[in-house]
Amino acid sequence: MIQNANPQAEPILTVRNLTTRFRTDRGLVTAVDDVSFDIVAGETVGIVGESGCGKTVTSKSIMRLLPEHVTRIDPRSRIMFRGNNLATASEKTMREVRGDQIAMIFQEPMTSLNPVFQIGWQIEEALKYHTNLNRAQRRQRAIEMLRLVEIPNPERRVREYPHQLSGGMRQRVMIAIALCCEPDILIADEPTTALDVTIQAQILNLMEGLKRKLNTAIVLITHNLGVVAQVCDRVLVMYAGRVIESGTVHDIFHRPQHPYTQALLESIPKRGKREHGKRLPTIPGIVPSLHELPPGCRFAERCRYKQEKCVNEEPELLESGDGRSYRCFFPLTQAPVAPTVEGR
Amino acid sequence: MSLLQVRNLVKHFPVRGGVLNRIVGHVHAVNDVSFDVSKGETLGIVGESGCGKSTLGKMLIRLIEPTSGSIHYEGKDITSLSHSDLMPFRRTMQIIFQDPYSSLNPRLTVRSLLKEAIAFHGIVPRAEMDDYITELIRRVGLRRDAADKFPHEFSGGQRQRIGIARALVTKPEFIVADEPVSALDVSIQAQVLNLLMDLKDEFGLTLVFISHDLKVIQHFCDRVMVMYLGHAVETLPCLDLDEQVQHAYSKALLGANPIDDPDQRRPLTILQGDVPSPFHMPAGCPFTGRCPDVVDRCRAEMPPIIERGDGHRIACWVANEEAAQPAAPAKSIG
Ligand SMILES: Nc1ncnc2c1ncn2[C@@H]1O[C@H](COP(=O)(O)OP(=O)(O)OP(=O)(O)O)[C@@H](O)[C@H]1O
Ligand SMILES: Nc1ncnc2c1ncn2[C@@H]1O[C@H](COP(=O)(O)OP(=O)(O)OP(=O)(O)O)[C@@H](O)[C@H]1O
Ligand SMILES: [Mg+2]
Ligand SMILES: [Mg+2]
Numbered sequence: 153m154i155q156n157a158n159p160q161a162e163p164i165l166t167v168r169n170l171t172t173r174f175r176t177d178r179g180l181v182t183a184v185d186d187v188s189f190d191i192v193a194g195e196t197v198g199i200v201g202e203s204g205c206g207k208t209v210t211s212k213s214i215m216r217l218l219p220e221h222v223t224r225i226d227p228r229s230r231i232m233f234r235g236n237n238l239a240t241a242s243e244k245t246m247r248e249v250r251g252d253q254i255a256m257i258f259q260e261p262m263t264s265l266n267p268v269f270q271i272g273w274q275i276e277e278a279l280k281y282h283t284n285l286n287r288a289q290r291r292q293r294a295i296e297m298l299r300l301v302e303i304p305n306p307e308r309r310v311r312e313y314p315h316q317l318s319g320g321m322r323q324r325v326m327i328a329i330a331l332c333c334e335p336d337i338l339i340a341d342e343p344t345t346a347l348d349v350t351i352q353a354q355i356l357n358l359m360e361g362l363k364r365k366l367n368t369a370i371v372l373i374t375h376n377l378g379v380v381a382q383v384c385d386r387v388l389v390m391y392a393g394r395v396i397e398s399g400t401v402h403d404i405f406h407r408p409q410h411p412y413t414q415a416l417l418e419s420i421p422k423r424g425k426r427e428h429g430k431r432l433p434t435i436p437g438i439v440p441s442l443h444e445l446p447p448g449c450r451f452a453e454r455c456r457y458k459q460e461k462c463v464n465e466e467p468e469l470l471e472s473g474d475g476r477s478y479r480c481f482f483p484l485t486q487a488p489v490a491p492t493v494e495g496r
Numbered sequence: 497m498s499l500l501q502v503r504n505l506v507k508h509f510p511v512r513g514g515v516l517n518r519i520v521g522h523v524h525a526v527n528d529v530s531f532d533v534s535k536g537e538t539l540g541i542v543g544e545s546g547c548g549k550s551t552l553g554k555m556l557i558r559l560i561e562p563t564s565g566s567i568h569y570e571g572k573d574i575t576s577l578s579h580s581d582l583m584p585f586r587r588t589m590q591i592i593f594q595d596p597y598s599s600l601n602p603r604l605t606v607r608s609l610l611k612e613a614i615a616f617h618g619i620v621p622r623a624e625m626d627d628y629i630t631e632l633i634r635r636v637g638l639r640r641d642a643a644d645k646f647p648h649e650f651s652g653g654q655r656q657r658i659g660i661a662r663a664l665v666t667k668p669e670f671i672v673a674d675e676p677v678s679a680l681d682v683s684i685q686a687q688v689l690n691l692l693m694d695l696k697d698e699f700g701l702t703l704v705f706i707s708h709d710l711k712v713i714q715h716f717c718d719r720v721m722v723m724y725l726g727h728a729v730e731t732l733p734c735l736d737l738d739e740q741v742q743h744a745y746s747k748a749l750l751g752a753n754p755i756d757d758p759d760q761r762r763p764l765t766i767l768q769g770d771v772p773s774p775f776h777m778p779a780g781c782p783f784t785g786r787c788p789d790v791v792d793r794c795r796a797e798m799p800p801i802i803e804r805g806d807g808h809r810i811a812c813w814v815a816n817e818e819a820a821q822p823a824a825p826a827k828s829i830g
Contacts, residue, residue, distance in 0.1 A: 252803035
């Protein structure tokens with residue numbers, strides 16, 4: 153299967169054939185379809201892909217945080233963590249795992265903090281649940297955590313309410329809560345998207361430090377490819393619920409195999425004089441609706457290299473032996489194929 | 497001649513407090529900002545969250561009343577025009593709002609939304625309205641049936657296009673685009689930027705483009721104005737921004753931006769110190785608390801804006817002093 157950066161190391165989390173469906177008024181939709189990956193301690197895995205491709209649903213499936221009455225995780229799915237299959241684990245097991253062993257930073261931090269409680273109290277609640285510290289020790293630890301995420305005057309800040317903090321500070325409080333129990337795995341869903349670059353840099357630095365200090369494994373979901381290039385070891389590229397390519401960050405950025413990955417990279421504005429003011433390459437068309445998935449490759453309709461085979465048959469996820477995999481009949485760096493669509 | 501001339505623009509928002517709800521102070525959102533925009537030019541505005549970009553943008557088209565200062569458009573002072581005298585400018589000057597969702601009336605279909613503006617400004621005769629709308633919707637890259645949908649039926653990127661269509665419907669000459677691509681993923685961002693570039697070519701639009709992504713600004717704009725805490729601290733052409741940039745805050749913005757290449761990883765610039773509050777403005781340069789190059793004078797006195805030639809303007813004591821001393825061997829003349 154998809155190998156990690158260090159093949160000797162035992163993965164801490166093994167996801168196999170994860171398939172998550174939702175019941176909707178237009179029928180069942182498969183938002184995450186047969187997703188598999190591993191992650192080892194101390195590694196950062198990035199998940200990228202267009203809005204709606206299933207990044208958040210993948211991570212919330214691992215945490216089992218999706219609304220139960222409409223969600224169906226396929227029974228074939230396996231999410232192996234410390235000998236448990238989280239796909240089928242009891243709610244009691246999940247409560248021990250969540251926060252304590254696997255923590256998540258949510259995409260909307262503003263809605264995840266409780267506006268009526270002081271932030272110190274919110275951190276201490278998490279500590280109460282997951283540690284044996286007494287009250288005074290918990291306060292002490294909460295202050296230390298705020299200092300760790302570089303919030304100035306933490307002694308004073310513990311007594312403040314969320315609305316008294318700036319957006320960047322609130323995001324850092326969320327990170328402090330996620331980290332206060334020293335989780336084995338941190339899942340960060342767009343942790344810096346709402347922030348400007350100077351605060352983003354602080355948060356990336358912080359996550360880097362934790363990885364070094366505590367050997368935390370990080371799953372980083374983002375649409376900022378610069379952030380991925382800066383901090384990830386490996387990358388999964390998703391499209392319409394499927395992993396369409398995975399590999400080391402260097403392979404993905406410099407030797408993409410899937411035309412979608414290539415097109416995504418091309419659409420980033422480039423710095424430099426030659427590119428200044430030029431039109432950007434774009435991907436024509438839109439992502440297919442989950443209600444009307446095509447029989448062939450899900451990207452075929454928009455692919456500049458599409459052949460007849462792509463429209464009729466869906467490619468399997470293939471491993472190329474060097475730790476990478478892709479879901480494409482005509483991968484880019486293999487036998488060159490002529491583009492079927494003119495130009496870019 | 498410049499299309500837009502902005503001089504010493506200031507905006508202070510009153511802050512109320514206490515049981516009597518009296519004014520207890522002011523937020524200094526925009527402080528003494530001056531600049532020109534030429535016809536057909538795109539001026540980028542960059543700076544961290546809360547530095548006054550949106551407030552400035554809204555003042556330019558008179559959606560927010562300035563506290564002081566002046567705005568001239570095509571040589572005419574529009575700073576204190578009455579509601580009725582402002583009408584022609586309401587047509588020629590438009591804005592694409594930062595948040596495409598909350599800025600669209602949820603109860604109006606795209607067609608009725610556009611019709612309102614067309615009828616109000618008498619853009620085309622009633623009989624040609626539907627054709628005009630169809631063409632506009634095609635132009636911003638939406639499908640034909642989009643006209644009869646409501647805002648909530650669109651994705652984020654599509655809503656942003658509706659916001660663009662709403663701004664274009666009056667055939668404006670000047671547009672303030674407030675973070676038009678910040679909420680979008682890269683592939684949709686590229687589509688929207690291309691669309692704006694096409695419209696610039698086609699209609700000779702003049703744009704003020706607000707963003708916190710310097711990379712997007714560098715690609716898209718002719719010049720950039722860097723704002724910090726309501727002040728314009730540096731303005732320079734985008735073409736050779738990397739080499740020319742001088743202000744420590746502009747450099748920090750460049751250094752904190754990750755490069756899209758795993759082979760070019762580098763330690764990102766981390767700014768130490770806190771952002772001062774716009775409620776208690778420091779006496780000197782607003783960046784002193786976080787500036788690595790700070791000298792005594794910076795704390796005492798606000799640096800003046802110095803023109804460095806080639807459209808490069810900077811407000812920084814350190815940079816000014818370096819420029820004043822002929823440190824580098826002077827070029828021999830002739
Ligand atoms: N509760 C739900 N019921 C039905 N469909 C859902 C539900 N939650 C998510 N989906 C659908 O699942 C798909 C994947 O959504 P997901 O939130 O994982 O996207 P994402 O990759 O995180 O996108 P973004 O970058 O916009 O956050 C989408 O098509 C979404 O509409
Ligand atoms: N109506 C208002 N009343 C009081 N203060 C305001 C008002 N509008 C804006 N402000 C304040 O003025 C300052 C500048 O706000 P503005 O929205 O212009 O920032 P911005 O640069 O656009 O930020 P962002 O990048 O987050 O959009 C902020 O401190 C803000 O809180
Ligand atoms: Mg998401
Ligand atoms: Mg704004």
